[in-house]
Amino acid sequence: MNLSTKLYILLSFPLFFLSCNDDATSYSLQISNSDNSLKLGESLTATIKNPKEKVIDSVTYTLNGKSIASHKNNNPLSVALTNNKLGEHTLIATVYSEAKATDVSANFKLFNNKPPESYSFEIINTYPHDANAFTQGLEFYNGNLYESTGRNGQSTIRKVNLETGEVLQSSDLDIDYFGEGITALNDKLYQLTWQGKKGFVYDINTFEQLDSFSYNASKEGWGLCNDGSKLYKSDGTSKIWILNAETLAEEDYIQTVSHKTISKKLNELEWVNGKIYANNWQIDLISIINPKNGAIEGLVDFRSLRKQVSSATKEDVLNGIAYNKETGKLYVTGKNWDKLFEVKIIKK
Numbered sequence: 001m002n003l004s005t006k007l008y009i010l011l012s013f014p015l016f017f018l019s020c021n022d023d024a025t026s027y028s029l030q031i032s033n034s035d036n037s038l039k040l041g042e043s044l045t046a047t048i049k050n051p052k053e054k055v056i057d058s059v060t061y062t063l064n065g066k067s068i069a070s071h072k073n074n075n076p077l078s079v080a081l082t083n084n085k086l087g088e089h090t091l092i093a094t095v096y097s098e099a100k101a102t103d104v105s106a107n108f109k110l111f112n113n114k115p116p117e118s119y120s121f122e123i124i125n126t127y128p129h130d131a132n133a134f135t136q137g138l139e140f141y142n143g144n145l146y147e148s149t150g151r152n153g154q155s156t157i158r159k160v161n162l163e164t165g166e167v168l169q170s171s172d173l174d175i176d177y178f179g180e181g182i183t184a185l186n187d188k189l190y191q192l193t194w195q196g197k198k199g200f201v202y203d204i205n206t207f208e209q210l211d212s213f214s215y216n217a218s219k220e221g222w223g224l225c226n227d228g229s230k231l232y233k234s235d236g237t238s239k240i241w242i243l244n245a246e247t248l249a250e251e252d253y254i255q256t257v258s259h260k261t262i263s264k265k266l267n268e269l270e271w272v273n274g275k276i277y278a279n280n281w282q283i284d285l286i287s288i289i290n291p292k293n294g295a296i297e298g299l300v301d302f303r304s305l306r307k308q309v310s311s312a313t314k315e316d317v318l319n320g321i322a323y324n325k326e327t328g329k330l331y332v333t334g335k336n337w338d339k340l341f342e343v344k345i346i347k348k
Contacts, residue, residue, distance in 0.1 A: 026052050029093045029106040036108040038081060039259070040295070046077045046091060046106065054097050062092045086110050086294045087238060087255025087262055112295040115259045116288070118348040119300040123308070124329075125342040128165035131311070133158075134335045137182035137191070137224065137268055138320035141204060145322060148182040148191050150335075155179030157191055157207060162331075165340070171207040173200075181224035181268050183231060185245060190231065192221030199224075199248065213248035217241075223269035225276060232276060232291065234266045240276065240294070254294035256287065263287065263296060270321035272330065277321050284318040286332075300345055302332065309337045 032045040048059055056074040060067060068079050077093075092105045129135075136155075137148035145160045155173035160166070173179050173193070180192035188210065189202040199221060201211040215221065218235040225232050231243040233250075242252040256263045256278070266278040266287060275297070276289040284306060288298030302318050309316075313336070320333040320340075333340040 026050070026054055026097075027093075027095050027102060027104050029091065029104040031091065031106050031108050033108070036106065037111060038108060039111050040084070040086065040113040040293070041080070041082055042113075043078050043080050044091070044108070046093070048074050048093060048095060048104070050074060057096045059096070060094045062094070063089060081110055084110060084293065085254055086112055086257035109262065111257055111261075112259045112297075116296050117298040119288075119298055120346050120348055121300060121302060121305070122344045122346055123305075123341050124344055126308070127162055127340045127342070129333050129337055129340040130160075130165055130167065131336055131338040135268075135320040135333055135337070136180045136335075138270075138322040138331065138333065139182050139184050139189075140322050140324040140326075140331075141184035141189075143324070143326055145331075146182060146184060146189060146204075147320070148179050150179045150194065152176070152178050155193075157182065157189060157202065162340070169207060171202070180221045181234070183224045183226045183269075185226045185228070185231070190224060190226075190248075192224050192233065194222075195220055197221075201248075216250045218250055222281075223267050223278060225269040225271040227271050227274075227291065232269055232271070234269055234278065236265055238262045238264050240266070240269070240278075240289070240291075254289075254291065256289055256294050256296055258296040268319050268321055270323050272321075272323045277323075279317075279319050279321065281319070282317050286318075286321065305332070305341065306334070308341070309334065309339055311338070 028049040030047055059071050061069040061077050069077055088109050090105050090107050095102045134150045136150040139146045145162045147158050147160050149156045153175045156170050158167050159169040177196045178194035180194050182191045187204050189204045192199045197215050199213050218241045220235045222236050223234040233241040238255045239253040241250045244251050265281040267281045268279045270277045276291050278287045284303040286300040287296045290297055316336040318334045322331045331342050
């Protein structure tokens, strides 16, 4: 290779590199709302900015992995967001020009179109509860009450007598694991661990461990519930993951969103009449969540309930929701609370 050929290659390479960068920065995607936030029912409108005035043949738009529109030339996008999941989203536009396809994207937030309803509560009955139980999960199944407790070296699953608070049956977790939420389905008890990236499956009658499962994309293990066919798992972020009950794979998720905020740190979960009830960690509120789109449709204020507990510290927060679908009764307790309460939710 002679010197002139080497110089040609060296000079050509940076020109080619710049040309690739030029293709990637020829366009930008702009959402019409100045703060990139919308409400459910509003229309998402967006345009491709084309400062170099390239000839655009067509543009396709994708949201959440699904194609939502395909336009010839560079016509603006306008699509109504009526049945969409709430939360943070990325809109991707693929621009076709000069026999090339270029992806550009923009982020936006979708909030609910109305604020949550406000609820208070009435205490119907009060029962004793183990004050040494750092409650992480509470569940009724076939009329029996089950509980999961946390902290390394103190984590258990247990069957509890509602009337007396007596522990009827118990099994300890390995000291390496910090127990978290539970749920019961098809004679199996499912338990999360906090940062162990692993959950466990037990025979609900014998507490024999049948299986374990990994978390995959979710960050941690917090709360767990089920709708009779799928499991729902919170992980401390704004996401509630939807798990296949057979494989325990995380197949989808919703984000928990009100009319103006995206909520995080939702702890113990319970399925109640088609909604997800979730403890708000350290706030003593329960969110009522639409499992289809993540909308926080109600907030139940339980902050005064702590006054009924003998010696709850700041760490001993409300955490434990159990709904007995056979009786229609709802129960709540907290970490290291000496009482468990049957409550009635009242709209303010």
